[in-house]
Amino acid sequence: MQLRRIQRERAVDAVxxxxxxxxxxxxxxxxxxxxxxxxxxxxxxxxxPVRNAIQQLATEGLVEIRPRSGTFVATLTVQDVEETFKIRGALECLAAESAVENLSSNDIRLMKELLESLRKPVPDDDARQIHERDNGRFHQMLVEASNNRRLIEMYEALNAHIKIARIHAGDSNWQSRLQIERKEHETIMAAIEHHRLADLQKALRKHIYGAKDHLALALHERERQMVAS
Ligand SMILES: [Zn+2]
Structure with a gap:
């Protein structure tokens, strides 16, 4: 019984x-x-397992289940990105209000370690995934330090990291954006360390809006290529 259940779970995960x-x-x-x-x-x-995996992908916004019509791979539009990142910016700035006081010296140490890892070169797709995971964790730590459950749930429901991964796959301009992001992360970290809320919110807004503009441009480019091919 136990064994069968594990196997089934593994099949869902693999699918x-x-x-x-x-x-x-x-x-x-x-x-x-x-x-x-x-x-x-x-x-x-x-x-x-296929049905279950599809349900999971639907909650992440990668798949769209349309009643009486079928299941489709979700499209991602520039408007989706604009909307998602505007809300993300607002939520992170709101989280910052409490996080700036709540983040412990241990949290700050962990965040700095993540930034250290984000400074490493990103030569291939695997490194890119690790980079995106660490960037996601860095922002997640800030949001979680708000200690606001509803805010954290709303933030997770945006699935911003999955949208980022979808756009970054095959984005040739991504490396140039990395340098800018590294500097922006340092500004964010400095504001956290000095407990400067206004500076932190300003830095977050700049970082998230910059990412939004880059992603919108990359997505626009991808759409053009798909029409052409
Ligand atoms: Zn970031």
Whole structure:
């Protein structure tokens, strides 16, 4: 019984990983209709793990389940990015109000370690994933230090990190953005260390709005390429 349950969970995770990777890397294109039977056959699993994995992808906004119509790979538009990042900016600035007082010296040490890791070169896709994960953690720590459960839930529901990963896959201008991000992170960290709220909010807004503009541009470029191909 126990063993069977573990195996089933593993199948869901494996299917989820395979589909998430395929969607984020654009090997399954936005707008593609997903056929559960076909996916199960291709992946060599039963229907249940595929259904469960699709549910999970739907909560992350990667898949859209349209009643009476089907399941589709969600499209990501410039408007989605604009909306997501404006809310993200507002939530992080709000979190900063409490975080600037709540972050302990240990939190600050951990955040600095993340920034240290974000300074490393990013030669390939694996390094890029690690970079995005550490960047996500850095911002997550700030948001969690608000100690505001509703705020944290709203922030997580934005799934900003998944949108970033989708756009960054194959984005050739990404390396140039890295240098700017590193400097912006340092400004954010300095404001946290000196408990300067106004400086922190200003730095966060600049960082998040800068990311928004870069991502919108990269997405626009991707859309142009897809139309052309
Ligand atoms: Zn960042």
């Amino acid at each position: 989820y990983d395979a589909l998430q990777r395929a969607i984020v890397s654009y090997s399954i294109r936005p707008g593609t209709r997903l056929n559960i039977e076909e996916l199960a056959e291709k992946l060599g699993v039963s229907l249940t």
